[in-house]
Amino acid sequence: MIFPELTAFAEECAAVDRTLAMVTAEDWGRPGLGEWTVAELAAHLIRGATRIDAHLNLDPGGAPAYDRVSYFQFDARRVSPAVAERARQEAAAISTRDLPARFATGWRASVNRATALPPEHVIATLRGPMRLDEYTATRVVEMVVHHMDLCMALDQPPAATPAAGRLTMGVLEGLLGSPRPRNLGRTRFILTATGRIPSADARFPVLR
Numbered sequence: 001m002i003f004p005e006l007t008a009f010a011e012e013c014a015a016v017d018r019t020l021a022m023v024t025a026e027d028w029g030r031p032g033l034g035e036w037t038v039a040e041l042a043a044h045l046i047r048g049a050t051r052i053d054a055h056l057n058l059d060p061g062g063a064p065a066y067d068r069v070s071y072f073q074f075d076a077r078r079v080s081p082a083v084a085e086r087a088r089q090e091a092a093a094i095s096t097r098d099l100p101a102r103f104a105t106g107w108r109a110s111v112n113r114a115t116a117l118p119p120e121h122v123i124a125t126l127r128g129p130m131r132l133d134e135y136t137a138t139r140v141v142e143m144v145v146h147h148m149d150l151c152m153a154l155d156q157p158p159a160a161t162p163a164a165g166r167l168t169m170g171v172l173e174g175l176l177g178s179p180r181p182r183n184l185g186r187t188r189f190i191l192t193a194t195g196r197i198p199s200a201d202a203r204f205p206v207l208r
Helices: 004-020 038-055 076-092 096-115 132-153 162-176 186-193
Strands: 031-033
Touching: 004 038, 004 096, 004 132, 004 162, 031 038, 031 132, 038 076, 038 096, 038 132, 096 132, 132 162, 132 186, 162 186
Parallel strands: none
Antiparallel strands: none
């Protein structure tokens, strides 16, 4: 079943495909995000895009325990070093010329698996059991935020596909506990809420 979150995921992943197609051999070694190169950022995108397919192979072990907002309510500083190192190792194991194809194959596998299931299907995740539509929403957030990172690393303007951008904004507003400030457009709000743009508002960032 094609549910809205899955449509947003597929649309944003297709946009990432187009961006990855523009990466030159020289670009892969450019700074990507923090200590990551563009290649390492792409490896992290691949992992994010393939988790639906991978986690559907696991026993969820119970009823849904998290939704798209509570999934992100954890101490990111505690897990960030392990995430950063994993991306470095995964990038080192893949030839840079294969990164775009690996991403394209991976996200399509996730979409194909999810299409055969109802949105209320329970899936295993690193945080605990979740509804498939709720977990897919977290993958949309990952794709949008890190696609923006990729665009900025390539000196391109950051942007999100419409449905994925709206969904991501909704999750970030959930983490903020209120609507986005009226002086922030959608893209600027996403970048501010995730710490890509500094803010004097002590509520930010709500997600790193």
